[in-house]
Amino acid sequence: MEHPYIPNAVPEVKASMLAATGAADIEEFYADIPESLRLRRPLDLPPPLRGEAELVRHVGGLLDRNTSTRDALSFLGGGCYAHHVPAVCDEVNSRSEFLTAYAGEPYEDHGRFQALWEYQSLMGELLEMDVVNVPVYDGFQATATALRMAARITGRGRVALATPIDPDLRSKLDDYLKGAVTLGGPVDGDDLAAVYIGYPTFLGVVDPRIPSHVEAAHAAGGLAVVGCDPIGLGVLAPPSSFGADIVCGDIQSLGMHPQYGGGHAGFIATRDEERFVEEFPSRLFGLVPTTVDGEYGFGDVAYERTSFARREQGKEWVGTAAALWGITAGVYLALMGPTGMRELGEGLMARCRHLKDLLAGIDGIEIPDAGLPHLKEFVVTFTGRTVAEVNAALRERGIFGGHDLSEDFPHLGRSALYCVTELHTKADLDRLAAELKEVLA
Amino acid sequence: MTGEIAPKPPLRRYHAARWDEPLLFELSQPGQRGILPPALEPGLAADAADELPAALRRERPAALPELAQNAVLRHYLRLSQENLGADLNIDIGQGTCTMKYSPKVNDRLVAGHKLAALHPRQDDETAQGVLEILWRLERMLAEISGMDRVSLQPGAGSAAIWTNVAMIRAYHESRGEGHRDQVITTIFSHPSNAACAKTAGYEVITLYPDADGYPDLDALKAAVSDRTAALLITNPEDTGIFNPRIAEFVEAVHAVGGLACYDQANANGVLGITRARDAGFDLCHFNLHKTFSTPHACGGPAAGACGVSAELVPFLPRPTVEFDGERYFLDDDRPESVGKVRPFTGVAPNLVRAYSWIASLGAEGLREVAEIAVLNNNYLMTQMLKIRGISAPYAKGRRRIEQVRYSWEELAEETGVHSEDLGHRAADYGVHYWTSHHPYVVPEPATLEPTESYSKRDLDEYVAIMNAVAEEAYADPETVRTAPHRSSVHLNKEETLDDAGAWAVTWRAYRRKNAER
Known part of the structure; x- marks a missing residue:
């Protein structure tokens, strides 16, 4: 054939x-x-x-049955975000040389090594931390590993959760940490390996108490692990500035399309101390001289940590993860620069504020954390209709309402997590408010 | 002037792009902009960030470089040219990784907004197309493996191994057999089998090969006990040798109540030939970026798939994709599930690519893929073994399945040139070459896997390059040892990579550590 x-x-x-x-x-x-x-x-x-045209008709036809966030006006977030993706990001990550390469040596794949080292460096500047890894699969994996690292570094076995977290992340942690780390309890005690803090929290709040959680963990001899979406760090202080020891999260916001969950990649950042670096399972690329003066080369830092080098004697395990998204996030940060990241953060907060104010004025809606700062997401509580009813009505009007929190956070009542991005115009936000007013009337 | 320029030699006069590209940070020009975020419209509060408490407000801007848009583009395009993608070379030197052709049409299919701009929290009603593809792909992989259900959630191969280990742990715990604390694997199975088992709390027992290169069945029989949770094994192993007694391995583990888990990283040569379930395995996994063609993306995003027998179905990651005869939906109500191993439902674009690849080939095509991959591999072995100084250890005179682990031991002894050096020199001819996973049980290893993607002409060219490099090792070892010569950069001085006082993982660390020098 x-x-x-x-x-x-x-x-x-x-x-x-x-x-x-x-x-x-x-x-x-x-x-x-x-x-x-x-x-x-x-x-x-x-x-x-077998024919390409027939294949496109079939697969393309199936995909065409989806309604995308381009077809509808979407306010979905909760860990995956439809931020603007600069054309240059797509241009670079669809280059054959990057898209189809794999595990070449630092010589035939010099470009991949430099681009990933630059990604580490750009994230390092955004986070003001000296060590950032080659991406792991996603923010869940980064968080799970960051907490195991904290336990290994401190020789302690409990992590306190200071802020509400994504129930799906909790599910990942429960299984991944089993037998190694327990979750919960106070930010205190001589068994405290770390406190985990969401920044913003899963419910979108930039919690003013965060620095005090960090202090409490340090006072107990534990570490502070801060999970953050780096998209906000043009306006939010880098977690290192208030004492975070390990920072982790997902970089999907930095230049990756949502892709039905296919755009995720995880980062872990620490200070440049051997006791931290030696606990990373992931690749860490380093800048080295070559045999030619003035030339930059790149290689693996402290490779003997890894399971590639020492199988089960390495730290956790390492494998193919999400390198291309690291390269893409590097392109994104290079395009945005310091001013772009600041303006973007201000724009997110401005849109978030506007929508909060609009929705707070609608009968049948309460904004439980209205008085607290939010970056791009916030909880909306419906006093009458269920979230499912509201979302079904909005869907008929071409709007994807916020993610339903009612089952996972019963104490919040009939609540949904609404997300804005810089792509929402004022008219989009006004339209949502008008439609909600009708739906709830 | 005539006669001074040599004629074109038989091998390609390849030279990698050598842009001497500065670091991004060295290109910065304060004030330049690469892209502008959407402007704030009138009526939106420009000072909303003032809500932040002082301690949580960024004081100084991030010290990111500042570049105009075309400067960013040019920088990264130059770096891309200094990278050897599979599309540009005869990429058969990364054996075990199945560097096959990734069809361009599949990249196009997933680039459109109907997938790229699909949010994973959308109502299932608005995602029927992608859900149908996931449902269909699961059934295809179930048929290919013989398993009952398949999870598409893991992000890649090692994540799939982890997921299988997590399911093994949950299965034993559900039966009150949490005391099983040992996992058995083999030295020629991927390191992540051992490493994931250890991370999950298991003691790892590693079997070494017998004289024929097979994992030692007697050693397995001596290792199994009521402490055995599972066997994690690859077949064919990274040597390319198929273990004909694999069913006996599975039986030995089952006999003590353990589970048998098949790492199908090397499945490409056995598609439609033999199936995991038919050998008695309880779990298996595929690397969709290997066998099922999704691009390797410099090391991910990839995709993994875990197949399980009916007994293990309750423990699959949630949600599963279900079909009620009319609509497709996500089922999160799975109380015995190991839970989430990754956000949402997996690396959707790669799942669509894998579906599209299988859809293009069908049953007959998959079988052809396997057969041609195996033909290519045995042809390549025949030709490679004609090169001076190389051998294929174990199972002398026997055929191989999908790849071969070669040894340059003889060449190294005779020339002092190591396998790694040969790889560096091969880069001068525009091809990639990998040694093997650690530890080097086979001395001076090299692992080649031609897949079905490369033509006879391609294979002959690769062999000619390796022959030239080997001959050069004998004639002029210094040139090989100091390679690469025609690459983007020269040999690294790697001492600082293991020195905490000098290693530099970021630009800020590099500047700090080099400021005083």
Whole structure:
């Protein structure tokens, strides 16, 4: 069968290659597989769509049945965000050289090493921390590993949670930390490895008490692990400024499309101390000289930490994760620069404030944390209708309402998490308020 | 002047792009802008950030570089040119990683807003297209592995291994057998099998190969006990040798109440030939960026898939994708689930790419993929073994499945040139070459895996390059040892990478540590 993806399927080629190997047929290569394990029937799969046009019609047709956040006016957030993606980000990450490379050496893949080292460096400036890893899979993995790192560094086994967290993150932590770290309890005690603080919290609040949680953890001899969305750090103080020891989170906001959850990548940052660095499971690229004076080379810092080097003797485990999104986040920060990040943060807070004010004035809506600062997300409580009812009505009007919190945060009542981005115009926000007023009337 | 310029030699006169590209920070010009965020419209409060308490308000701007847009673009395009992607080379030197062709049409399919701008918290009614693709992909992978259900949530291969270990742990705990505290793996299985098991709290027992290169069945039988939680094993292992007694391995573990978990990182050569479930495995995983063609992306995003038998289904990560005959939906109500291993439902664009790749090939095509990959591998081995100083340890005279772990031991002894040096020199010809995972059980290793993607002409060229490099190791070892010569940069001086006082993970650390010098 001559398929465009299989050049040597051409019968003459196949025959000449078989002859070179001295094999009578391809079956001979499978001689080690016992007959009892052989599948002697064709796989039961749909008939192939070998032509590219037919494939596009089929797959594209299925995807066209989705209603995207471009088709609707969306206020969804909760860990995945539809920020603007600069064209240069997409241009760079769709380059063949980056998209299709893998694990080349620092020589044939010099570009990948430099771009990822620069990503680490750009994040380092945003966070004002000296060590940032090559991305892990996502913010959940980064958080889980950051907490295990804190436990290894302190030799203690409990992490206190100072702020409400994403129930899905909690689920990840419960399983990943099992047997190594327990979660909960006070920010105190000689068993306290760390306090974990969301900045902003999962419910969108920039909690003024955060520095005091950091102080309390330090007073108990523990570390402060701060989870943050770096998109806000043009206006929010870097967590290191109020004493965070480990900062972690997701970089999806920095130049990745939402992609139904496919745009995630996690970062972990620490101070440049050996006791921290030696506990990273992830790759850490470092700048080195080469045999030519003035040339920059790059390699792996403290590689012996990793499971690549020492299997189960390494720290946790490392594998293919989300490097291309690290490169992309680097492009994003390089484009934004210090002024862009500040303006973006101010713009998010301004839109968030405007929507809070609008919604607070609608009968049937309360904003429980109205008095606290929010970056881009906040809780909206409906005093009459359920969130499901409100969202169904909004959907009919081409709007995706906020993520329903009613089941996961029952003490908040009928509440939803609303998210704004810099892409929302004032008219968009006014439209949401007008539609909500009608829906709730 | 005639005669001074040599004619074109038989091998490519490759030279990597050498832009001597400065660091981004060195290109900064204060005041330049790369992109402007949307302006604040009248009526929006420009001073909203003043709500922040002083301690949480950024005092000084981040010391990010300031560059005009085309300066950023040019910098990264130059770096991209200093990177050798699979699209540009005969990428068969990263054996075990299945560097096959990633069809461009699949990249196009996932770039549109119908997937790229889809939010994972959208109501299922608005995501029926992607949910149907996930549902269909699960069924395809279930058929290919013989398993009952498949989770598409893990972010890549190692995350899939972790997910399987988590399910193994939950399964035993659910049966009151939490005392099982040992996991057995083999030295030629990926390091993450050992490392994930350890992270989950297991003691790791590693089996070494017998004289034929197979993991030692007697050693397994001596290792299993009522403490055994599972066997994590690859087949064919990274040597490319298929273990014909694999069903006996599975039986030995089952006999003591343990589970058998199949790392199918090397599945490409056995698609439609043999299946995990048919050998008795309880769990398995695929790397969709390997066998199922999604691009490797400099090391992710990738995608993993975990297949399980009916007994393990309750422990799958949540949510699962279900179909009630009319609509597709996410089922989060799974009380015995290990929970979330990643946000939302997985790396959706790569799941769509993998679906699209399988859809293009169908059953006959997948079988052709496997057969041609195996033909390519055995052809390549035949040709590589003609090169001076190389060998294929274990199972002498036997065929291999998907890749071969070679040894340059003889060449190293005769020339003092190491496998790693050969790789550096191969880079001068525009190809990539990898040694193998640590530890080097095979001395001076190299692992080649040609997949189905490369033509005979491609394979012949790769062999010619490796032959030239090996011959040069004998004739002029110094040139090989000091390679690369035609790369973007020269050999690293790596001493500082393990020196806490000097290593530099960021520009700010580099400047701090070098300020006094």
